[in-house]
Amino acid sequence: xxxxxxxxxxxxxxxxxxxxxxxxxxxxxxxxxxxxxLFLFINIAFEYYMTYNRYYEHFAIYSKxxxxxxxxxxxxxxxxxxxxxxxxxxxxxxxxxIYKHFLLSIFFGIIFIILMYFLMDKNERSLFVDKQxxxxxxxxxxxxxxxxxxxxxxxxxxxxxxxxxxxIIKLYKNNIKNSKERFSNSEGVxxxxxxxxxxxxxxxxxxNFIMHILKLKYIxxxxxxxxxxxxxxxxxxxAVGVLSYKQKQIYASKLTIFESKNIKDKEKLNINYINExxxxxxxxxxxxxxxxxxxxxxxxxRSYISNIIKQESNNNFRTFINKYRVKDAxxxxxxxxxxxxxxxxxxxSKNAGFNSYTTFLRVFKSLEGMSPTLYKDxx
Numbered sequence: 001x002x003x004x005x006x007x008x009x010x011x012x013x014x015x016x017x018x019x020x021x022x023x024x025x026x027x028x029x030x031x032x033x034x035x036x037x038l039f040l041f042i043n044i045a046f047e048y049y050m051t052y053n054r055y056y057e058h059f060a061i062y063s064k065x066x067x068x069x070x071x072x073x074x075x076x077x078x079x080x081x082x083x084x085x086x087x088x089x090x091x092x093x094x095x096x097x098i099y100k101h102f103l104l105s106i107f108f109g110i111i112f113i114i115l116m117y118f119l120m121d122k123n124e125r126s127l128f129v130d131k132q133x134x135x136x137x138x139x140x141x142x143x144x145x146x147x148x149x150x151x152x153x154x155x156x157x158x159x160x161x162x163x164x165x166x167x168i169i170k171l172y173k174n175n176i177k178n179s180k181e182r183f184s185n186s187e188g189v190x191x192x193x194x195x196x197x198x199x200x201x202x203x204x205x206x207x208n209f210i211m212h213i214l215k216l217k218y219i220x221x222x223x224x225x226x227x228x229x230x231x232x233x234x235x236x237x238x239a240v241g242v243l244s245y246k247q248k249q250i251y252a253s254k255l256t257i258f259e260s261k262n263i264k265d266k267e268k269l270n271i272n273y274i275n276e277x278x279x280x281x282x283x284x285x286x287x288x289x290x291x292x293x294x295x296x297x298x299x300x301x302r303s304y305i306s307n308i309i310k311q312e313s314n315n316n317f318r319t320f321i322n323k324y325r326v327k328d329a330x331x332x333x334x335x336x337x338x339x340x341x342x343x344x345x346x347x348x349s350k351n352a353g354f355n356s357y358t359t360f361l362r363v364f365k366s367l368e369g370m371s372p373t374l375y376k377d378x379x
Contacts, residue, residue: 001223008227009052011234016045019241031249032092036083043072043079044237048230054129055220063125067112073157074105077164083244084168084194088175090251104160108153115146158209165201172198179250181306182291184284184321185355189250193243204236269298271312274305284324287355291317321353322363328352329364333376345372 019041028034050069053062078101086093116125119142132143133150172194179189186192207229211219219225277297283289294305309320329352336343349360364372 001227005223005226005230008230008234009048009055012048012230012237013045013052015234015238015241016041016048019237019245020045022241022245026245031086033083033086033247033249034245036079036086037244040076040079040083041237041241043075047072047076048233055226057130059126059130063116063122063129066125066129067109067116070112070153071105071109074108074153074160075102077161078102078105080240081164081167081171084171084191087247087249088171088178088191088251104156108149108156111149112146115142115149154213161205161208165198165205168194169198175250180316180318181310182302182317184289184318184325184353185287185359186318187355187359188248191247193247197240197243200236200239203232207232269300269304269308271308273298274309278321278324284321285328285351285353287353289321289353319367323367325353325360326364326367329354329360329372330368330375333372334379337376337379345376348372 020038023034023038023041026034028038047069050062050065050072053059053065082093082098082101085097116128120128124142127138128143128146132138132140132147172191176190179186183189210225211229274294277294278284283293286293291302291305295302298305306317309315309317313320315323329348332343332348332351335341336348345360346357349357352360354360354363361371364375368375370378
């Protein structure tokens with residue numbers, strides 16, 4: 001059991017280190033989201049390295065680096081939130097969007113740096129993390145202050161976890177809503193994988209909560225609890241790495257807004273002009289067609305076109321475009337049946353502008369109330 005615990009704890013260090021290496025050898029500088037992701041995995045690797053030192057009583061290293069661990073622990077959730085926000089934001093984040101998320105970690109970090117580097121000597125630091133930090137059995141003012149800072153810091157960390165989880169849920173919901181107003185296909189923009197990560201995070205949060213509220217003496221004598229917890233942590237961060245690394249910034253190559261204030265005939269633009277353009281150019285057959293493409297054509301901003309589509313067609317942009325695609329798919333099915341041509345539904349979905357067969361099936365059934373196969377049989 002001890003050997004299993006040893007290797008499981010090492011895996012929780014090596015997995016984030018693996019992603020650090022992958023990110024360093026990628027073009028991470030081109031995407032601000034990947035920069036946040038890089039620092040997140042550096043942060044996580046350091047956290048679990050410090051946890052490993054604590055459980056195996058390497059107090060010389062642990063006491064020396066403890067203030068940095070305080071900073072790292074309080075940085076993890078802000079870093080992942082900022083990564084996700086940078087992925088879904090239309091514009092790159094600026095300093096004022098970023099710095100406020102690290103004020104808490106900086107505050108606690110400075111306090112522990114002063115307490116442990118300036119008010120304690122080397123021997124006191126080791127004694128503090130060995131005896132006082134977890135057991136509160138030394139009647140010394142400096143040690144007492146450190147103990148209560150650590151205890152209340154744990155509570156603050158748990159509250160911070162809940163706070164950022166709620167922010168991420170809000171971010172996810174807003175992105176789903178916005179992507180339907182801006183993109184004609186869901187792949188790569190709806191962040192469906194984030195919902196699954198959120199479900200997995202619940203288990204991570206539960207075990208993380210348990211590990212933080214239990215006494216160190218209890219945890220170190222229950223190897224099975226450590227093994228299960230760190231297997232869950234390792235698998236979670238591997239999944240986060242795989243899914244986050246594959247995700248591109250949604251608006252990286254998009255014209256996010258056309259700011260011209262003096263647009264000719266802007267008042268005359270209506271749904272008929274948009275319909276005319278779509279029918280004549282067949283723009284909807286491009287799987288990556290988005291509302292910013294219309295902004296370029298009509299030289300206006302995204303909000304204006306989005307409001308026209310919503311008010312005059314009673315649909316969001318995605319449904320508006322998908323209706324054209326489904327109509328084309330139905331026409332192809334009819335023509336193929338009339339001419340006795342054998343054509344697969346996969347090919348029909350591609351010819352109609354859908355970027356995946358599963359999306360085609362889902363959208364067709366949603367709009368027509370039946371599957372493409374059933375529609376094909378009924379006509």
